[in-house]
Amino acid sequence: MAEETLAEVVKNPSHVLFLHPSDNPNNLLVSELMNAENYAHWRKAIEVALIAKNKLGFVLGDRAKPTTTSPLATQWDRCDKMVISWLLNAVIKDIGQSILFSSTAREIWLQLERRFGEVDSTKLFRVQRDLCLISQNNLSIADYFTQIKKFWDDYNGLISTPHCNCGVKCASLIAAYKLVRDKQLIQFLVGLNDDDKIARGGILMMKPLPNIDQVYNIILQEEKQ
Numbered sequence: 490m491a492e493e494t495l496a497e498v499v500k501n502p503s504h505v506l507f508l509h510p511s512d513n514p515n516n517l518l519v520s521e522l523m524n525a526e527n528y529a530h531w532r533k534a535i536e537v538a539l540i541a542k543n544k545l546g547f548v549l550g551d552r553a554k555p556t557t558t559s560p561l562a563t564q565w566d567r568c569d570k571m572v573i574s575w576l577l578n579a580v581i582k583d584i585g586q587s588i589l590f591s592s593t594a595r596e597i598w599l600q601l602e603r604r605f606g607e608v609d610s611t612k613l614f615r616v617q618r619d620l621c622l623i624s625q626n627n628l629s630i631a632d633y634f635t636q637i638k639k640f641w642d643d644y645n646g647l648i649s650t651p652h653c654n655c656g657v658k659c660a661s662l663i664a665a666y667k668l669v670r671d672k673q674l675i676q677f678l679v680g681l682n683d684d685d686k687i688a689r690g691g692i693l694m695m696k697p698l699p700n701i702d703q704v705y706n707i708i709l710q711e712e713k714q
Contacts, residue, residue: 514574528605529646
């Protein structure tokens with residue numbers, strides 16, 4: 490019965506212990522290797538990749554190792570070692586060497602979080618300064634939006650975002666997110682060139698304020714005209 494259970498697991502694509510024939514230790518899950526400067530972006534990218542592989546639980550600790558007597562213990566080890574290989578391939582050589590002898594993917598994840606996940610005040614200052622100084626100038630609308638969006642993502646990766654465990658739509662949390670979105674919208678509008686002041690004035694008169702994607706499309710259409 491145990492062998493049949495193991496056979497069912499390894500043939501079930503939706504099971505966390507399933508390994509696809511295309512899964513191999515040399516898979517590169519992210520386009521940009523992690524270094525000492527890009528941890529926040531790298532973590533988001535690797536999390537998305539691991540979710541797609543149904544293996545995020547191995548680094549988050551949600552998938553505990555079965556007991557040594559379990560027929561799934563060996564398969565768990567195979568999956569965990571596969572995730573370790575993916576993590577090693579997703580970081581630069583020096584960092585990879587420092588985590589090579591970690592026993593589990595979870596241990597590697599925690600090491601990287603402790604070493605690179607702490608907010609660096611210097612990084613936070615630099616990103617905040619860039620956000621204060623950015624403006625369109627000679628950039629196209631598309632290039633300006635791409636640049637300011639990158640700074641927003643950098644900033645959000647360095648700070649703790651509010652969360653709520655109440656299990657229902659939290660009015661306070663919704664209001665907090667709206668405040669952040671409106672702040673970004675105003676910042677985007679402030680940095681526009683004076684050529685867009687008519688469109689900018691029209692947007693500021695809208696009640697409620699549109700979201701940033703809608704505003705981007707409005708300004709982009711104005712630029713094309």
